[in-house]
Amino acid sequence: MILGLVALCAPLGDTCLSRGMTTLPAISLAHPSTLIAAVFTPWIALGIALLIGFFASYLTALSWADLTFVLPATAFGNVIVALFARFWLHEAISWQRWLGVVLITVGVGFVAHGPSLTERPQSNGSAPETANLQAPSVEETLEPAMEKEQVL
Amino acid sequence: MNLPVSTSATGFWAAAVMIACVVLCSTVGEVLTAAAMKSIGDLDDIRAHSGLKGAIRAVVTCPLFFAGVGFLAIAFFSLLFALNHLNLSLVAPASASLTLVTNAIAGKIFLKENVDRRRWTAAVLVCIGVYFLAH
Secondary structure (H helix, E strand, O other), X not given: XXXXXXXXXHHHXXXXXXXXXXXXXXOOOOOOHHHHHHXXXXXXXXXXXXXXXXXXXXHHHHHHOOHHHHHHHXXXXXXXXXXXXXXXXXXXXXXXXXXXXXXXXXXXXXXXXXXXXXXXXXXXXXXOHHHHOOOOOHHHHOOOXXXXXXXX | OOOOOOOOOOOHHHHHHHHHHHHHHHHHHHHHHHHHHHHHOOHHHHHHHHHHHHHXXXXXXXXXHHHHHHHHHHHHHHHHHHHHHOOXXXXXXXXXXXXXXXXXXXXXHOOOOOOOHHHHHHHHHHHHHHHHHOO
């Protein structure tokens, strides 16, 4: 469910941002304040709201899974958008796009069948740098991906 | 820095620089954020013990998280800037697919994640898939 939210909110948010930004006049680096003003237009604001939902789900996923697991898994959102376009909006999908859908699905299948979290040594001096950042109880809470996903 | 302002006038190198900025900032931000979330621990467990406020407090009191969010914010405004000059069908797939590869490399180097053959295959397949999906 968490990975599904990440997958859905990100492409929808990007689409809203694109619609909002293309209706605005061209923005120059000489006037960066116009970028700030763009944030308060309706489409950009909706896009930002969706991306906030994406970010909350993304942070939750990152708290129990590796970055290199979460990113490919959530790329399935591109497939969902393509399927929406075909069966809901009745848009024509070229064979290249179907090939893209198949490749992403296979890629997500690859990563989803593996562990979501790198096993760390419990306690020794050779722990990786990022492990040193962990709170004392964190390593005890690390769980394999499939167990976590079954709970969700 | 003097980039072209219209989509039709945007050259290859200007487009490449804009997309590279998005990818670089996004990768740094995601690696820092992932490191922060690993240092905090499982948010579901924290929420079960301390409630939603406890989970939010755990996140917002982590300095590494704000460093990551800072880079992600820069990546976001770089994306807005790029979308103003380039089509979504170029920017979104190019930045998404390249970010997958750079994150796999950064995850292995900086986060010491076990990026095995399965994950490399997944990253490359998704990367190619996103490219085809955009064309």
